[in-house]
Amino acid sequence: MDAIVNKMSDKDKDNRPTQAEAEEAVRTLLRWTGDDITREGLLDTPKRVVKAYKELFSGYDQDAEEELGRTFEEVAGYDDIVLIKDIPFFSHCEHHMVPIIGKAHVAYLPDGKVLGLSKIARVVEIFGRRLQTQETMTAQVAHSIDETLQPRGVAVMIEAEHMCMAMRGIQKQGSTTITTTFTGAFKQDPHEQVRFITLIRG
Missing domain, CATH: 3.30.1130.10 (GTP cyclohydrolase I, C-terminal domain/NADPH-dependent 7-cyano-7-deazaguanine reductase, N-terminal domain)
Structure with missing residues (x-):
C-alpha cells in the first residue's frame, strides 16, 4: 500500500539536496517574503531552519x-x-x-x-x-x-x-x-x- 511507506528509499536519499542547497532555498523564501536577508537577525536563519527541519522531518x-x-x-x-x-x-x-x-x-x-x-x-x-x-x-x-x-x-x-x-x-x-x-x-x-x-x- 503506497500510503503505508515506512521510510525514505535509497533512491530518494541519493536525490536529496545538499545542506547548502537547502539553505539557499530558505534564503529564496525569505527574499520572497520581502525581508532583507542581510540584516543581522536573518543571517543565520537559513542554517537554523535547515537544522530544525532535519529534526522535524526525521521520520x-x-x-x-x-x-x-x-x-x-x-x-x-x-x-x-x-x-x-x-x-x-x-x-x-x-x-x-x-x-x-x-x-x-x-x-x-x-x-x-x-x-x-x-x-x-x-x-x-x-x-x-x-x-x-x-x-x-x-x-x-x-x-x-x-x-x-x-x-x-x-x-x-x-x-x-x-x-x-x-x-x-x-x-x-x-x-x-x-x-x-x-x-x-x-x-x-x-x-x-x-x-x-x-x-x-x-
Missing part, C-alpha cells in the same frame, strides 16, 4: 517496523486490551507545511505477544515527523502495528488541531479533527470499538 529516516521489531511473549496469559492514550505529537500538513498538533490513542488486543509500551509512542513520533494528512497518519500507525505484531485487532484514534485552519484560510482556532482506524476484532465487533472509546473518554 523519513526511520523505519516503524524496525522500531516495533522486539516483542515479549511472557505475558502470563494476558489477552485483553492494551491501550496507550494521550500520546502527544507534532506533525506538519503536507498541503501547507504548517504544524498539526495533537494526541494519539492506540490500542491492540494481544495474540500471545505484547510490545514495549514506549515502542507505540515511538511509532506515533516516526509517522508524525513527516509531511502528513491526519487520515494517512492514523492508517499508518494502525497498519504498522497490525502487520508487525499481528494482534487480534488494532484501534487508533488521533485528535489534532491543524494550523492550516487556525492560522490561514478560514482561521478557526480551537477546532479539532478526529480520525480513527480499526483492524481485526476492533473493526468486526462494535462492542470493542465502544470499549476503546469509553476507555479513552473515561
